[in-house]
Structures are given as C-alpha cells and as structure tokens.
Amino acid sequence: MEKVFASIITIGDELLIGQVVDTNSAWIAQELNKNGISLKHRVAVGDVRDDIWQALDEESRAASLVIITGGLGPTADDITKPLLCDYFGGRMVVDQPTLDHVQKIFARLNRPFTERNMKQAEVPDVCTVLKNERGTAPGMMFRKDGVVYVSLPGVPHEMKWIMENQFIPLIPQLFDTGFIEHRTLLTYGIGESFLADRVQELEEALPPHIKLAYLPNYGIVRLRLTGFGFDKNGLKKEIEERFQLFKEKVKEFLVADEDITMELLVAKLLQEKNETLCTAESCTGGNIARMITANAGSSAYYKGTVVSYDNEVKQNVLGVKEETLASVGAVSEETVIQMAESVRKIMNTDYAVAVSGIMGPGGGSAEKPVGLVWMAVAGKGRVVTREFRLSYNRARNIEMTSYHALNLLRIFINENR
Amino acid sequence: MEKVFASIITIGDELLIGQVVDTNSAWIAQELNKNGISLKHRVAVGDVRDDIWQALDEESRAASLVIITGGLGPTADDITKPLLCDYFGGRMVVDQPTLDHVQKIFARLNRPFTERNMKQAEVPDVCTVLKNERGTAPGMMFRKDGVVYVSLPGVPHEMKWIMENQFIPLIPQLFDTGFIEHRTLLTYGIGESFLADRVQELEEALPPHIKLAYLPNYGIVRLRLTGFGFDKNGLKKEIEERFQLFKEKVKEFLVADEDITMELLVAKLLQEKNETLCTAESCTGGNIARMITANAGSSAYYKGTVVSYDNEVKQNVLGVKEETLASVGAVSEETVIQMAESVRKIMNTDYAVAVSGIMGPGGGSAEKPVGLVWMAVAGKGRVVTREFRLSYNRARNIEMTSYHALNLLRIFINENR
Structure with a gap:
C-alpha cells in the first residue's frame, strides 16, 4: 500500500486577479486529510482552455485524485464542462435527474426556465453525476488511467455539500488510504x-x-x-x-495540548465553572464579539457587547465619566477600566473585557499614536489593564487587539483558579 | 511587447493540510495586476524539497516572474533558503545589513541572540536582498534565463511590506509591462x-x-x-x-458602477447627507459592526452597536418589552422593531438596523427553525422589516444575514431620497 496523493485545481480568473480569496482549497485539504489522503499540490488557473488542459495533464501525473473546482456556471466565461467532456472523450447528454432538480429550483424561485438553463442539466456521458442539492450545477466524477477526477462548483456551500454527501462516502471504495x-x-x-x-x-x-x-x-x-x-x-x-x-x-x-482557537480556549475555561462574559469594544468594532459568537453554543457563556464607536455612546450607554473623556481621553487606562466595570454591571456577568485604541491609518497624534491600545479585564473583584503599541495596518491592528484581549482574559481567568 | 505573466508558489505543509487559508496569493495577484502583470498560475506545495524544485522548474517555463512565499523561518521545517541557494548555484553568506537588523530586533525584544538566529541573516550570494523592516527573514531576488524570482516570507504583513516597499518599485526596471x-x-x-x-x-x-x-x-x-x-x-x-x-x-x-463592498456602498450613502447609523445585533453577534468599522473613517457615520446575545440584555439595555419576549419571542418582527427603534434613540442616529435570528446548528424548533431571521431598519419616521429563511451552516447564515441587513438599509436609504 502506498500513500494516496491528491491535487486541487481551482479554475477562475477571479482567483488570479485576486478578487476572491480561495477558502475552498483549505477546506478540501482538511477533509481529504481526515480521510487519509495527502495533498500534493494546489493549483489555480484562469478561465483559459489550454491552461486548464495542461493543469489536468500535470496534476494527473502527480496525484491519483484530482479535484477541480469552479467554472461550472451557466455563462460564457464558464468553460470547464465542455472542456472536461473533450478531455475525457465524451459527448454532452442531458442528465434527467439533474434536469428535474434544476427545473424544480426554477419553479420554486418563480423564474422562467430558458435554454441556457437547460445546459446546466447537461453532463458528459462518461461521468458519474454527483448530485448537488444546493444549486443547479452538478458535480461530476471521471476515471482515467487509474486517476479519479472530481469536478465541483466553486460556490463554497455547494462544493461542501457535494463533497460531504456525495464524494467523501465513496473514498473507501475508490482508494486504499492510510x-x-x-x-x-x-x-x-x-x-x-x-x-x-x-x-x-x-x-x-x-x-x-x-x-x-x-x-x-x-x-x-x-x-x-x-x-x-x-x-x-x-x-x-x-x-x-x-x-x-x-x-x-x-x-x-x-x-x-490540542489545536484550538483562542476564543474556544476562553469558552472552555468559562464553561468549566459556568461563568459568563460580556465585552465593551471601541476600536475593535465588534470583532471580539464576532469571534466569540462564531461558535455555536456561545450564548451559554456570552451575553453581549456594547460597541461604543462614538464617545457619546461611551457616556450614555456605558456611563464613562465625561471628565475622564475630557481629561485623559477615550484611549486611556481609566476609560477602559470604566468601560469594563460598567458593562459587567449592565450585562450582569462574571467577567468583562474592554478595549479602546487607535487602529489607523488616521486618528493618531504625537501623544497617542496610531496603534496605541488600552485594554482591561474586570471580574471577581479585580481589574487588570494592559497597554499595547501595535504597528500594523488597520485590519491587522484590529485582529491583534482582539486576540490579545482574549489572551489577557485567558490569563486573568487562570489566575483566579 | 508581450503580456508579462507571473506565477505564485506558496510553500508550507500548513497550506496542504488546510490549517491556513492562503490570503497572500489574492493580495499579490491584485498588486501585480495594478502594475500590469497578469497571473498565470498559483501553486501551493508542501515543505518537500523535490516538490519545490519541480514547481520552480515548471513555473519558470510558464512565467517571467515567479513569486515564492513561505518557508523562510528559523526552524528545521523551513527548507526554502538552502534550496534556493542550490537552485541558483550560490553559496550562503552573511548579509551584514540583515545581521544588523536582526540583532537590533533581538536587542529590542530583550532576547539572547543564538546561532540559530545568526542563520536568519544568511542569504545566497547570488541574490539581491530585499530588506524586511517587519521581521527577521529578508526577501531575496534572483534572476536566471530571463526569469525573475522573488522569495518572500509567508507572514502576511511582512510579505506585504517587502512587496510594497522593495519589489513593486523595481517592476518598471525589470519588465515592459502593459x-x-x-x-x-x-x-x-x-x-x-x-x-x-x-x-x-x-x-x-x-x-x-x-x-x-x-x-x-x-x-x-x-x-x-x-x-x-x-x-x-x-x-x-x-x-x-x-x-x-x-x-x-x-x-x-x-x-x-464600481467594484465596492455593500458596507462601503452604505457608507457612501450616509456620508452624502452627513447621516449616522447604529445597529442592534443578536444573531450576527457583532459581525455587522465589524464589517462597517473595518473601514477607516467609519466613526464619521457609525456610532456603535449593542449585541444582545442574551434576552436580559435585550430587556435591560435595549428596552425590549418583557411581554414581547414572552409572547412572540426574541426572533420576531415585533422584537426587531423594538430593538431598532430603541437603539436609534439610545445612540441618537438617523438610521438603525436590528437583526435577530437562529443561526444554528442548535436552537431551532418546529415553529422557529434554524435559519429564521427577522430584521428591521428604522429611521426618518419609518420602519421596515423583513423575514428570511436561510438554509446554510452557521458561518454562512451569519454572513448572509449581515449582508442582507446592509442591503435592506441601502434600499431603505434610497427610498428616502
């Protein structure tokens, strides 16, 4: 037995001009990995017939499974399906189950069914159709010279549905994986x-x-x-x-001792003792809340946030004192302490995290430069603060601030145990 | 003159097991595009010497510029630098400016400078060093048989700094781009x-x-x-x-008639008339606020959000009536109307958006299934609501809800003009 290798070919000009970040490949790689298949290569090519053809040739030499995503839509820039038909020496035929499915979708959306849509139900007669319950473009599986090829739409949730429900269950029959x-x-x-x-x-x-x-x-x-x-x-x-x-x-x-995100680490700590958290965010603009609530079940330990992007909101909703804002300003140790303590009271939680800073590119001064961040964690009768001076761009400053705030909370909770 | 083509090779097992989503390639593609260079190919390979070598061979046949990212760290799994030295027939030498720079970083961090770190200042003598002000691994440029090769660290902000400050300014001297x-x-x-x-x-x-x-x-x-x-x-x-x-x-x-995100479209509409916005989010957990505040200058039109992940917060902070929550529940038209109107008053803005829904996978019932979302936009003496029934996974349900809420706001503002 030998290690089974796969390659991913993603098709689409939008990937080459950088309009779209390819999240499909990482997901496919993880799923293949779980099923004992190692990825050898990932290749992105444009909507260019010769380039796609060449990629198919090259990747079939490197791998025994080639997964192709994208280029299956109903418009003229989607050239993958006829190309695959030629590559595998087939001819296009209507697949009746796909046709029924596409017509049902159009009926549900109350849209007329045109000739162009008819084409969406055509597939090369040499493929095995992989049903797509999430959209109109079916997945297709081909076999040639011992290599398996799977063509999937590029829309992430459609691709994932076909992989999970149609292709992955076939892996044990197709390969002797380790x-x-x-x-x-x-x-x-x-x-x-x-x-x-x-x-x-x-x-x-x-x-x-x-x-x-x-x-x-x-x-x-x-x-x-x-x-x-x-x-x-x-x-x-x-x-x-x-x-x-x-x-x-x-x-x-x-x-x-496991691969876990910072927000799930904090979640585990809170759940261990049935404790709760809330936040008050200024410069991170809701990003800390978003990270926490991205996880299902977060409502068990997370109550909410107040994003006070405006000083008026800091005063009126969070009760930060006017004289504090006037004397030391919104980005200060005193302000984040007040934010944390106040939001903890308002939302009635065990812990509260507050951040305030200047994320850039504008808004800095000599005294308070872009990248200056104050954060506080309050709870259990204590409050800790920390100052950071970051020097990245706006997006990364927001990311880093959110991450450091959760890490400060993690350390704070551990100190209380 | 001919079109100039580039290829990107990303190196690292983490890309092949799907642990990391490759955002570098999209960014590099955009920057090259702005400078008249078209991307032909993007390839990801693991930390495997033969695979990297082969990728260099293949991509140099397809492109006149090959950009390589990753694999430049100080540890044993980073094999790119010695490989490039062999590939281009050089020998490793210490680059004095890089050494000075690395030592300065270590002094600033108060960390001892070990022999392993010394290696970070070594480069093949056949390269042009591209200074990295953001980290310890320098960029390197090689030329061979009319092809230009650029090796960059994989850490996004380091890679970007070198591209922007060191490599992109060289493009006009290196290529006749269109x-x-x-x-x-x-x-x-x-x-x-x-x-x-x-x-x-x-x-x-x-x-x-x-x-x-x-x-x-x-x-x-x-x-x-x-x-x-x-x-x-x-x-x-x-x-x-x-x-x-x-x-x-x-x-x-x-x-x-321009390529613009939904959040910037809304921002433009608000700025045209100096109007302001706030939000009250339940199921999106701060994601709408995050999308808006990701843009510099958003504090001019956006005042903040209350994320009421807990019903107590809906009552105590947003003043949603107890009988509303008891009778029709948190995910209802009545609740989002109260949330929108109340947060608009609290934060004193022209418009307010509120959303409440069930993002899954848990929390649904026969009457209120996962994917049910209510949203409201209030302002200018009017309020509109909309119900959605989404059927994706949690992450995409959150994304779709945020997007639809901003689109509802966009339509609402336009109707007021």
Whole structure:
C-alpha cells in the first residue's frame, strides 16, 4: 500500500486577479486529510482552455485524485464542462435527474426556465453525476488511467455539500488510504527559534513518517506533529508517546495540548465553572464579539457587547465619566477600566473585557499614536489593564487587539483558579 | 511587447493540510495586476524539497516572474533558503545589513541572540536582498534565463511590506509591462443566467483583448470587464465605451458602477447627507459592526452597536418589552422593531438596523427553525422589516444575514431620497 496523493485545481480568473480569496482549497485539504489522503499540490488557473488542459495533464501525473473546482456556471466565461467532456472523450447528454432538480429550483424561485438553463442539466456521458442539492450545477466524477477526477462548483456551500454527501462516502471504495494523525501543542511567551532549540533533540529523533511543524501566529507558536501509517492504532500510540515528550519539554509555555482557537480556549475555561462574559469594544468594532459568537453554543457563556464607536455612546450607554473623556481621553487606562466595570454591571456577568485604541491609518497624534491600545479585564473583584503599541495596518491592528484581549482574559481567568 | 505573466508558489505543509487559508496569493495577484502583470498560475506545495524544485522548474517555463512565499523561518521545517541557494548555484553568506537588523530586533525584544538566529541573516550570494523592516527573514531576488524570482516570507504583513516597499518599485526596471483595466457593475435582483441573456449581444461583440466575467455572491451579481493593452489611454477609453453600453443594458438592476463592498456602498450613502447609523445585533453577534468599522473613517457615520446575545440584555439595555419576549419571542418582527427603534434613540442616529435570528446548528424548533431571521431598519419616521429563511451552516447564515441587513438599509436609504 502506498500513500494516496491528491491535487486541487481551482479554475477562475477571479482567483488570479485576486478578487476572491480561495477558502475552498483549505477546506478540501482538511477533509481529504481526515480521510487519509495527502495533498500534493494546489493549483489555480484562469478561465483559459489550454491552461486548464495542461493543469489536468500535470496534476494527473502527480496525484491519483484530482479535484477541480469552479467554472461550472451557466455563462460564457464558464468553460470547464465542455472542456472536461473533450478531455475525457465524451459527448454532452442531458442528465434527467439533474434536469428535474434544476427545473424544480426554477419553479420554486418563480423564474422562467430558458435554454441556457437547460445546459446546466447537461453532463458528459462518461461521468458519474454527483448530485448537488444546493444549486443547479452538478458535480461530476471521471476515471482515467487509474486517476479519479472530481469536478465541483466553486460556490463554497455547494462544493461542501457535494463533497460531504456525495464524494467523501465513496473514498473507501475508490482508494486504499492510510491514516494521517495530527497532534498540536500551543505555546505562548517563547519565540519560534528558542522553542526549536528546546525541542531540538526530540525533533532529530523523530522517525521519517512523523514530521514536526512550527506555526507562529500572534505570539502563539503551534507545534504540530503529523504522522502517516497504515496501522491506525499503532500510529496513534506512537504519535501519542512522542507528543507527551514534546509537551513535557515545553510545559512552562504550554497553553493547550490540542489545536484550538483562542476564543474556544476562553469558552472552555468559562464553561468549566459556568461563568459568563460580556465585552465593551471601541476600536475593535465588534470583532471580539464576532469571534466569540462564531461558535455555536456561545450564548451559554456570552451575553453581549456594547460597541461604543462614538464617545457619546461611551457616556450614555456605558456611563464613562465625561471628565475622564475630557481629561485623559477615550484611549486611556481609566476609560477602559470604566468601560469594563460598567458593562459587567449592565450585562450582569462574571467577567468583562474592554478595549479602546487607535487602529489607523488616521486618528493618531504625537501623544497617542496610531496603534496605541488600552485594554482591561474586570471580574471577581479585580481589574487588570494592559497597554499595547501595535504597528500594523488597520485590519491587522484590529485582529491583534482582539486576540490579545482574549489572551489577557485567558490569563486573568487562570489566575483566579 | 508581450503580456508579462507571473506565477505564485506558496510553500508550507500548513497550506496542504488546510490549517491556513492562503490570503497572500489574492493580495499579490491584485498588486501585480495594478502594475500590469497578469497571473498565470498559483501553486501551493508542501515543505518537500523535490516538490519545490519541480514547481520552480515548471513555473519558470510558464512565467517571467515567479513569486515564492513561505518557508523562510528559523526552524528545521523551513527548507526554502538552502534550496534556493542550490537552485541558483550560490553559496550562503552573511548579509551584514540583515545581521544588523536582526540583532537590533533581538536587542529590542530583550532576547539572547543564538546561532540559530545568526542563520536568519544568511542569504545566497547570488541574490539581491530585499530588506524586511517587519521581521527577521529578508526577501531575496534572483534572476536566471530571463526569469525573475522573488522569495518572500509567508507572514502576511511582512510579505506585504517587502512587496510594497522593495519589489513593486523595481517592476518598471525589470519588465515592459502593459496595462490592465477593470470596470465592474454590481446588479441586484436578477440571476446570473438572465443577466447573461440580457447582455449576450454586447458580450459577443467584445474584442479578444476585453473579457467579461460574471461573479455572483449573496444575490449580487458582479459584471466585470477586463482589458489588456499597451496604450493606456486608448485602452481606458475603449473599456469605458463598452462599459457604458453594459451599464445601460442592466440599468433596472444596477446597484453600483464600481467594484465596492455593500458596507462601503452604505457608507457612501450616509456620508452624502452627513447621516449616522447604529445597529442592534443578536444573531450576527457583532459581525455587522465589524464589517462597517473595518473601514477607516467609519466613526464619521457609525456610532456603535449593542449585541444582545442574551434576552436580559435585550430587556435591560435595549428596552425590549418583557411581554414581547414572552409572547412572540426574541426572533420576531415585533422584537426587531423594538430593538431598532430603541437603539436609534439610545445612540441618537438617523438610521438603525436590528437583526435577530437562529443561526444554528442548535436552537431551532418546529415553529422557529434554524435559519429564521427577522430584521428591521428604522429611521426618518419609518420602519421596515423583513423575514428570511436561510438554509446554510452557521458561518454562512451569519454572513448572509449581515449582508442582507446592509442591503435592506441601502434600499431603505434610497427610498428616502
């Protein structure tokens, strides 16, 4: 048995001119990984016949599964379907179940069914149709010279539906896959190179089928062990043993022994003791709330936020004192303390986080430059504050501030235990 | 003169196992486009020497500029720098300006400077160093057989800094680029295939150097004309003429004649008349506020939000009546009307938007299923409401709700003009 490799080809000029960020590939990669298939390559090409044809040739040499996304719409810039028909030597035929499905969608939307839409139900006669319950363009599977090709629409929720419901269940019949195991440690407070020095011996002793990766982001460095094998339980055990050695080596800096986001780490801490949280955001404009509420079930521990983008709102809703705003200003230790304590009272929670800062590019001064941020965490009769001076662009300043605020809360909660 | 093509190679296992979404490529593509360079290919490969080598070979046949990101860190899984040294036949030497810079960073962080860090200042002697003011890994430029290669760190803000400050200014000396022009129309209320029928004649009459693309998303369909030429003014004029014809053809459905986000469209409308906005969000958890405040200068028209994730907050902060919550519930027309009117009073704005819904996967009932959303816009003595029934996953339900709420506001403001 050998490792099964896949390639992803994404089709569309919008990817090449940068109008769209490709989130499909990361999702597909994760799903394939869970099913024992490793990704070899990801390629993006434009809506150009020769380039797509060449990519199909090249990727079929590198992989035994080629996943193609995009280019399946009803308009003239969508050239993938006829191309695939030629590539696999078929002819276009109407697929009756797809036609019924497309007509049903049009009837539901109360739209006339035109000849152009008829084309959406045509597929090459050499493919296996993968039904698309979420849209009009069906998925298609082809086989040639031992390689499996899957063509999927580029619209993320349609692509995901077909993968989850139509293609992934077929993987065990199509391939003899092995198993891929990941284990991840999160560390905080130590740089990537110092971490590397610390685990050097362990890293050098790893067998060839286990790899170590360093993934630094926002001051957190993730250490990830990835192993591959055909004996699932043996692999699990082997990775687990190595993992414990790494964990022991970095214990002073350990944040978590699983791959988890900062917002879920905080959520776990709160849920352990049935505690609740609220926030008062100025410069992050609701981003902290969004991060927390992106997780299902967050209403169990998160009550809400007041985004006081305007000073009037800081006074009227959050009760920040007029003289504080007049004397030390909105971006100050005193203001974030008042914001945190006040929102905690208003929303009646165990903890509150408040942030205020200048995210740029405008709004800075000599005394309070762009990038200056104050944050406070209040709760359990205590309040802590921290000042940051960030030097990125607006988007990253917002991201970093949100992340640091959640990390400050994480440390604060741990100190109370 | 010929069109200049570029390829991007992104290096890193994290891209292949889907741990990271590649946002770098879209950004690089946009910047190259602005500078007259078209992207031919984007390829992602793992931290595997042979795969990287092969990608360099293949992409140098397809493009005259190859941009490589990632794999430049100080740890053992970062193999790009020695590989590039071999590929271009150089040997590693210490670059003094880089060494000074790295040492300065370590001194500032108060961290000891180890031998491993010394390596970060080494570069192949056959490269031109592209200074990295944002981090320790320098960019590198190589030239071979008429192809230019640029190696950049994968950390987005470092990569961007080097591109903007070091590489892009060199483009006019390195290449005879042409000009690329995009013009985009936004339409709402007409499906992609009907739009295609409507503009079919205009599309068929386009010359080969002008392409039309359809980009549907959230009910908005973008129509984008892209032209390429060496006579900048001639091209601009030609695209403009075609653009006006398309615009006339779709005028009943026209939202904007420029490529602009929904949140900036709303911002423009508000700024035209010096009007202000606030929001009250339940199910979107701050995402609408985040979208609006992501734009610099939003404090001029946006005052804030109350995210009432908990019903207590709906009552205590937003003054939603207890009997309303008890009788028709939090996800109801009556509740969003009260939320919108109340937050508009509290924050003293011209308009207010309120949303309440069930984003899933849990929390639904037979009467109020997952995906049910109510939204209201209040202002100028009027209030409008709308009900949606979405059927996506949580993340997309939040995204769609936020987008539809801003679109409802856009229509509302336009009706008041």
